[in-house]
Amino acid sequence: MTTAPAYAVSFRFRDGAQRSIVTDGSIPLLDAALAQGVPLLYQCRSGSCCTCTAHLVAGDAEMASDAGTALLKSEREKGFRLLCRSRPRSACAFDLAYDSSIAAGAARKARVFVNALDHLAPDVMRVRLELAEDDWIDFRAGQFIQVRVPGTDAVRSYSMSSTPSELPNLDLLVRLIPGGVMSEYLRSRARVDDVLQIEGPFGAFFHRDQIKAPHVMIAGGTGLAPVLSMIDALRRKPGRKPRVLLSFGCASCESLFCVDELELRRLWLPTLATRVSVDRGAEADGIRIGNPVTAIAAADVEDPETVAYLCGPPAMIEAGRTRLMALGVSADRIFAEQFVPTS
Amino acid sequence: MDGNGAVRRRKAGGKLNRISDQRVNDQKLQSQYQPYKDAAWGFINHWYPALFSEELAEDAVQGIQICGIPIVLRRIDGKVFALKDQCIHRGVRLSSKPMCFSKSSITCWYHGFTYDLGSGRLTTIVANPDDKLIGTAGVTTYPVHELSGMIFVFVREDDFPDEDVPPLAHDLPVRFPQNNERFPHPLWPDTPSLLDEGAVALGMHRTGESNWRIACENGFDNAHILVHKDNTIVHAMEWTLPLGILPTTDDCITLIEDEDGPKGLMQWLFTDRWAPVLENKELGLKVEGLKGRFYRTSVVLPGVLMVENWPEEHIVQYEWYVPITDDTYEYWEVLVKVCKTPEERAKFKYRFDRVFVPLCLHGFNDCDLYAREAMEDFYADGTGWDDEQLVATDISPITWRKVSSRWNRGIAKPGRGVENASKTGSIRMRRLAEGKKPGYFVEKIND
Numbered sequence: 033m034t035t036a037p038a039y040a041v042s043f044r045f046r047d048g049a050q051r052s053i054v055t056d057g058s059i060p061l062l063d064a065a066l067a068q069g070v071p072l073l074y075q076c077r078s079g080s081c082c083t084c085t086a087h088l089v090a091g092d093a094e095m096a097s098d099a100g101t102a103l104l105k106s107e108r109e110k111g112f113r114l115l116c117r118s119r120p121r122s123a124c125a126f127d128l129a130y131d132s133s134i135a136a137g138a139a140r141k142a143r144v145f146v147n148a149l150d151h152l153a154p155d156v157m158r159v160r161l162e163l164a165e166d167d168w169i170d171f172r173a174g175q176f177i178q179v180r181v182p183g184t185d186a187v188r189s190y191s192m193s194s195t196p197s198e199l200p201n202l203d204l205l206v207r208l209i210p211g212g213v214m215s216e217y218l219r220s221r222a223r224v225d226d227v228l229q230i231e232g233p234f235g236a237f238f239h240r241d242q243i244k245a246p247h248v249m250i251a252g253g254t255g256l257a258p259v260l261s262m263i264d265a266l267r268r269k270p271g272r273k274p275r276v277l278l279s280f281g282c283a284s285c286e287s288l289f290c291v292d293e294l295e296l297r298r299l300w301l302p303t304l305a306t307r308v309s310v311d312r313g314a315e316a317d318g319i320r321i322g323n324p325v326t327a328i329a330a331a332d333v334e335d336p337e338t339v340a341y342l343c344g345p346p347a348m349i350e351a352g353r354t355r356l357m358a359l360g361v362s363a364d365r366i367f368a369e370q371f372v373p374t375s
Numbered sequence: 376m377d378g379n380g381a382v383r384r385r386k387a388g389g390k391l392n393r394i395s396d397q398r399v400n401d402q403k404l405q406s407q408y409q410p411y412k413d414a415a416w417g418f419i420n421h422w423y424p425a426l427f428s429e430e431l432a433e434d435a436v437q438g439i440q441i442c443g444i445p446i447v448l449r450r451i452d453g454k455v456f457a458l459k460d461q462c463i464h465r466g467v468r469l470s471s472k473p474m475c476f477s478k479s480s481i482t483c484w485y486h487g488f489t490y491d492l493g494s495g496r497l498t499t500i501v502a503n504p505d506d507k508l509i510g511t512a513g514v515t516t517y518p519v520h521e522l523s524g525m526i527f528v529f530v531r532e533d534d535f536p537d538e539d540v541p542p543l544a545h546d547l548p549v550r551f552p553q554n555n556e557r558f559p560h561p562l563w564p565d566t567p568s569l570l571d572e573g574a575v576a577l578g579m580h581r582t583g584e585s586n587w588r589i590a591c592e593n594g595f596d597n598a599h600i601l602v603h604k605d606n607t608i609v610h611a612m613e614w615t616l617p618l619g620i621l622p623t624t625d626d627c628i629t630l631i632e633d634e635d636g637p638k639g640l641m642q643w644l645f646t647d648r649w650a651p652v653l654e655n656k657e658l659g660l661k662v663e664g665l666k667g668r669f670y671r672t673s674v675v676l677p678g679v680l681m682v683e684n685w686p687e688e689h690i691v692q693y694e695w696y697v698p699i700t701d702d703t704y705e706y707w708e709v710l711v712k713v714c715k716t717p718e719e720r721a722k723f724k725y726r727f728d729r730v731f732v733p734l735c736l737h738g739f740n741d742c743d744l745y746a747r748e749a750m751e752d753f754y755a756d757g758t759g760w761d762d763e764q765l766v767a768t769d770i771s772p773i774t775w776r777k778v779s780s781r782w783n784r785g786i787a788k789p790g791r792g793v794e795n796a797s798k799t800g801s802i803r804m805r806r807l808a809e810g811k812k813p814g815y816f817v818e819k820i821n822d
Contacts, residue, residue: 270532271539
């Protein structure tokens with residue numbers, strides 16, 4: 033008879049709080065930890081959303097090799113693991129990028145009314161929602177909700193571009209994909225006053241408290257949504273505002289959106305600078321050709337305290353992380369959320 | 376449908392009571408000052424005048440309300456302290472029945488919760504000195520700056536950090552002669568400032584019944600000269616006011632956006648950038664000749680007006696429109712003159728009492744009070760902010776709305792759990808029945 037191994041696994045939160053569990057490695061670490069009362073953030077439990085990302089700082093833990101996960105190879109090499117997919121191979125220790133109090137904001141279900149559907153670009157729609165009477169959710173700027181496509185079992189995740197101060201109103205920026213289930217609903221069937229089922233909030237991508245440090249935000253396409261929410265939330269916080277550089281990129285001038293919204297933010301927030309890039313097309317007034325990552329120069333991240341938020345397709349995140357770290361931004365001050373279309 | 380069954384579109388126009396496309400404040404412009412539209416309860420995290428120095432004697436305690444926040448002030452050994460006037464226990468106003476057992480504290484008269492004047496911390500509870508709440512909580516403190524006869528308070532959000540509190544000078548109008556080059560004034564001498572050595576501030580403050588923004592915009596609205604045409608001083612001094620003043624260029628107003636200084640705008644009055652209107656042919660109105668008084672207006676955050684060279688040379692008039700709630704404000708009219716000797720002070724005081732108060736502070740400005748009230752109904756429920764139809768001369772308030780939207784340090788949240796947050800409470804009704812209108816000061820308990 034083989035005795036089951038007993039691995040001591042400790043989790044250290046950003047506020048210094050520490051929790052430890054003992055597990056035999058037969059179930060993923062996320063499940064073991066939650067069962068033993070550790071307040072971890074999670075959402076999809078299937079390796080796609082990266083909410084349960086943790087940094088392995090001691091010992092050995094591996095993710096199930098048969099499951100493709102959304103974690104980038106470069107991230108895995110730096111020691112990041114998705115806890116919903118990881119099992120310990122020895123006693124180990126993880127660092128988490130959020131405070132122990134964060135997971136207290138548990139996700140809830142709610143119903144919302146559609147207030148408006150606006151085409152901002154050929155493939156981007158802004159969906160304005162309002163919580164129904166007696167329903168409520170709360171969130172931190174940068175988090176997302178899951179929305180059920182009416183008449184189906186399919187759920188899709190979207191980040192709020194609005195801030196918690198605007199509740200019960202919630203705005204989403206949705207990328208319309210040919211043949212996508214939610215895209216088809218929005219393009220053909222959706223009407224004002226439709227009722228949708230949502231659940232949330234989810235996500236470890238939200239604005240941290242380093243209010244004074246210079247901020248660099250890189251957004252690709254509808255990745256602008258959580259970043260815009262963070263900029264608006266930052267604007268409302270009391271005290272001196274930090275310098276914020278927003279680098280926003282879209283595929284082409286035709287697919288650009290929210291240009292007016294960015295102009296308003298520049299007006300309202302004197303410390304905000306924006307750079308808009310498009311992958312292809314003719315150079316236009318104030319719009320550079322290129323991608324939003326290359327728009328960042330060394331001078332933009334001179335301050336060693338610089339904090340960065342990235343949201344967009346995986347390739348952009350990968351390139352962004354690499355470039356920022358090469359320019360001297362500390363790895364633990366880079367926060368990222370990947371936007372991946374669900375097939 | 377006409378006779379042959381074809382369907383036709385409605386004809387546009389025809390009705391006059393529609394919003395005109397020609398109004399200056401279209402949707403796009405309004406978005407630029409949306410933060411201002413949201414600021415019904417005021418801009419917070421700014422310096423505001425609280426009291427004249429003489430309104431707070433040594434060891435006295437007074438209670439006021441600014442931006443929906445109740446504030447208690449106490450002067451002890453000459454120094455003024457300001458704390459949130461709301462006991463953390465059950466919300467009682469400390470100022471309504473002052474109780475101070477030591478020089479460094481103030482005690483709530485109901486259950487004895489005692490706060491340190493400097494830190495706001497709960498240091499003891501009179502009847503419960505071992506309670507575990509002591510030392511772990513307290514009330515917000517507000518930095519104070521007293522000068523030239525006025526007490527200013529930095530009204531801030533509870534979590535606004537001490538290290539971000541700016542100097543008072545950042546919330547006061549621009550100074551001279553430092554700005555002589557930027558804002559030359561060939562027609563009058565250097566304008567004095569509250570910050571000048573020897574500056575003396577004489578004035579008054581009273582509560583007005585409108586939103587603070589309506590009051591503020593009236594101060595520098597060049598098109599409202601008509602309202603003042605019957606004022607006594609105009610006729611006694613034989614001034615001839617024009618019918619109005621029109622901007623002649625796009626740079627009739629210059630923004631003030633000093634990095635370590637005030638934020639607002641300056642209007643180039645009495646230059647060729649503004650032209651007096653002396654005639655209206657359609658109505659048969661004509662102003663003959665012009666014996667005017669030269670002056671210039673500017674406004675900076677949080678909403679302080681400076682009228683240079685008014686009402687005389689070497690004197691400046693400041694006005695504040697301090698939000699109390701969303702429908703009341705405290706209107707300050709302050710004249711400042713540099714007086715180097717006691718004789719000069721006495722002469723200024725005499726002239727202030729005998730000339731400036733009856734002819735200027737009342738005689739010229741009283742009509743502004745009713746003018747502001749006249750707009751309040753339109754704006755109170757938000758209608759006015761959306762539906763107003765502004766014209767070219769409104770470049771002044773529009774510019775103010777944009778620059779204040781950009782540079783304000785915070786938008787005050789609607790008052791909750793404070794006096795006059797609810798407009799229909801029984802205490803408010805009782806006070807009205809007693810003839811006391813909603814005001815700025817706490818109602819002290821007479822026992």
